[in-house]
Amino acid sequence: MNKSNIIREIQELKNQLSYSKNVGFFFGAGTSTALGIPNIAQLTKGVEDALVEELLQNYIIVKKDLETTFTDKTINIEDILNQIRRIREITGEKKDKRYLEIDGESAKSLDIEICNKIHNILSEKEKTADIKNTKKLMAWMNMQNRDFSKEIFTSNYDLIFEKSLEETQIPYFDGFVGSYEPFFLAENVERFVDNNDITKSWIRLWKIHGSLSWFWKKDITKNSYRIVRLGKIDNIEKEGNEVVIYPSKEKYDSSRKQPFISYFDRLKTFLTNGELLFIISGYSFSDQHINEVIFNSLRQNNRLHIVVFAYSDETVKELYKLSSSYLNIGAFGPKNGIVNGELIEWTADEEELKDDKKSSYYWKDDSKELIIGDFNKLIDFIVTNSGKKETIEKLANE
16 A cells, blocks of 8 residues: 655645635534434434334334345444335325334334434433534634635534534524424525625535424325424424434425435535535445435536545545545545545655644644544644634634
8 A cells, every 4th residue: 555645635635725715515424423422323222222112113123124134234223214114105104004014003103203212312412512613613614705605515413513503603594494484495405696695605504314403394285295494392202293304205295396305406516516625524425325426526527626534444445445536536534545546544754744843633643643534623623724713713612
């Protein structure tokens, strides 16, 4: 394996952050995990431990069936939700129709209960999560005076970003409009703002896997569903509508565009629309739908440059298998990276390290490891190199 000087690569990264006209972000589950929010494995165990009686029995039936079918992967809560929703669809949610010995009515109850448990687990952890670094990130983004919209895409359901934006009083838009039961407006997601638009400076937040604050609202007159955003919910068990988490069920009136389709379309357009530095953090490249958009965009747009920050070298090596033919994607792991389509090992030039006296905020010299694969360290890196660290920290702490 060839080696690459981490000091030189970091200097190039600093230049990209300073001079790129357009910068966007994609955050996966690892970013929330860094703040103390459970990852998918912990969430799966937490839900299973919380279920009882018939709900638990049916959950185990679905889980074991999936484990028998997919022997090469660890089944998680999203896989289980997908299968339960298939049962709901196959049975029409009827008591007298069954699949895997689970009737439709029971499948619906299990789906609702799992989502409620996820809501409770994540909401409880959010209360103690330290969000000072997400507040710093939002403050940094808000201070950027670029000619392009400021966009964040995330696969996380939790409300960490929303809380961070609102605590720092930074305006943002997520595709919903209204005040009583904000509804989704696809046209505003699809439209790119011009210089005269008052919302141009707002941060765009696109939650492609749903949110703890979204709920299915049934229109009785049309016998169809739409998604509304209800904000903070104190008691999910008393909420009459289902929470929208990792949605795979087709509940919509076909004439209405789903948020998730709109968000994926927005991601495609954003990545293929000219010059862009796109930063990915906390994502393991395990979602084929997201991967397809990313790699298709790399092929279509040679002015797109993607930088991936990985917490583990295993993620870097797996990404290399997918991305070795692309020169416009790079990766930073603890000991390994991807530079110019090549898997490399980091090394540090001792002379350059002496000149860069502040390398300790991104490079751990004793273990020879890069540390900005950790979301918290990445934000420290971005803020430290912004030239506005004191101002950003003041905004984040107000």
